[in-house]
Amino acid sequence: MEEENVILSFKGIITADLLTSVLHLMEAKMETMDEAPRTRKRVFSILVECLQNIYHHLDDNPTEADFEAHNRSAVVLISKVNNQFLIRTGNCINIPKIMELKERLDMINSLDKDGLREMYQTSLSEAAMSPKATAGLGMIDIARKSGNKLDYEFLEIDTKIGFFCLNILID
Amino acid sequence: MSLTALHISPTAFTPEVKFDPIAGKFEIKGRSIPENAHEFYNPLIDWVKTYSENAAESTSVDVYFDYLNTSSSKSLMHFFNALSTISGKEVSINWLHTKDDEAMKEAGEDFNTIVNLPFNIVATDSI
DSSP states (O other): OOOEEEEEEEEEEOOHHHHHHHHHHHHHHHHTSOOOHHHHHHHHHHHHHHHHHHHHHHHTOTTOTTSOGGGGEEEEEEEEETTEEEEEEEEEEEHHHHHHHHHHHHHHHTOOHHHHHHHHHHHHHHHHHSSSOOTTHHHHHHHHHHOSOOEEEEEESSSSEEEEEEEEEEO | OOOOOEEEOOOSSSOEEEEETTTTEEEEEEEEOOTTHHHHHHHHHHHHHHHHTTOOSEEEEEEEEEEEOHHHHHHHHHHHHHHTTOOSSEEEEEEEEETTOHHHHHHHHHHHHHOOSOEEEEEESOO
16 A cells, blocks of 8 residues: 655745755755665755756746746655655746647656666767857756656646745655 | 965855865865856856966866755856866866765766866775
């Protein structure tokens, strides 16, 4: 039977301060749990990338009127399911941006461990060439560290705004 | 042009930095997970650019992280690139990781593949 224990959950507007608090809280919580240091590090590293991804994604749309404050909130849920950590995130996304993100996620999911390493290294060296940050390095890192496929879903809120759900099961 | 030593104390999200321009000994140590890493690393990169005009005969850079986010990895690429512009002098990177830290070993191997400098990955018992 599936057993799920919620470790931490959050719903609201993601700010830099909040991001910091959630990470501090999660780290403190994990210290009290009987987990291998390796697992703790993995979960924490993946959480860092997840939260910073959401935060930066929101940062891309500061002036878009369609992206109002209520759409700037996100959901984060960290739990343990049958002894494995599961991080679930949900955040709003502009509909026109969905296709690009979906293609990137499918690309990442089509690769094995070696393919992911190669894609990461290519993206990292490209990042060093251009002053503008290349998007998606975080997603590749999450896929590499979790050891699982990125389980995602896009929901439609209205004609302009969608909702992006990402579930990361950590080996 | 004289360059003074750089020392930045660690915070919960950023590493300790100790750059000694006379001895050519550089050290970055700790946790690097700020959401906007370029704000932290750009001053280091500027410092290295000035240093490169009058670098020590030999520069050795010890890098040790217990956590490293992708934002920091991008900035580190810029940092290593700035070091690689030092010409006619020795520059080497020592990437340290604790023996059981697979993730940081892997991160070192990623940089080793794409950084154009002598790059040593060193496993240690403790830092």
